[in-house]
Amino acid sequence: MLLDKNEMPIVAMEFMNDVHAQDIEIINALYELVLAYESEPTQENKKALNSQYNLWFEHTIEHFRGEEVLMVEKSFPPYPMHKGEHDKALAVMDDVYRAFEATSDIVMMKQYISQTVPQWFVQHIQSMDTVTAMFFKSGLSPCSMR
Ligand SMILES: [Fe+2]
Ligand SMILES: [Fe+2]
Structure with missing residues (x-):
């Protein structure tokens, strides 16, 4: 497992937390397929990886659109x-x-999925999503906070 749902930063809107938890499941499954292709670089394993990657891409488009x-x-x-x-x-x-x-290039792909993505995900939720969810809930904009 790459990302632990229990360690996911929680924001003030439940619908956003739900989408983030789904995203973690998809990324964890994708990571398993990256490892599978790394140990056995067959066409079949590449196909499975690509199809999960596409699912993750579609889910992310919806995730972002929702916000x-x-x-x-x-x-x-x-x-x-x-x-x-x-x-x-x-x-x-x-x-x-x-x-x-x-x-x-599975080394590049593994580096992206296992390092870049988790870092981005946590950092984005802790900053943009946290402030945005707070605004959705309270109507307070970070610009009006003192
Ligand atoms: Fe988000
Ligand atoms: Fe966001």
């Missing part, structure tokens, strides 16, 4: 900053997928 729709609806002032982090993360996910498709 963005509510941010727009509630006129969250730092929306562009939060959306910017989402867009950048999706662009990197797409780049890594394409690079792996082209090169089958």
Whole structure:
């Protein structure tokens, strides 16, 4: 197991915590497939990895969209900053997928899934998602806090 749900940072909105917990399950399953391909680089293992990666990509699009729709609806002032982090993360996910498709470089893929992604995930939840969830719940914008 790569990520432990019990150690996931919790935010003030339950729907966001639920999506993050689902994301952890998907990333953990993806990591297992990365290890499988690393020890046995067959076409079959690559296919399984790619298909889980695509599932994770689709889930992440929905994950981000769910937060963005509510941010727009509630006129969250730092929306562009939060959306910017989402867009950048999706662009990197797409780049890594394409690079792996082209090169089958499992060292690069493993490094991304086991280091970059968990770091980003925790850091993003602790900053952007935490502040945003607080705003959803209380109506308090970080800009109006003293
Ligand atoms: Fe999130
Ligand atoms: Fe977010």
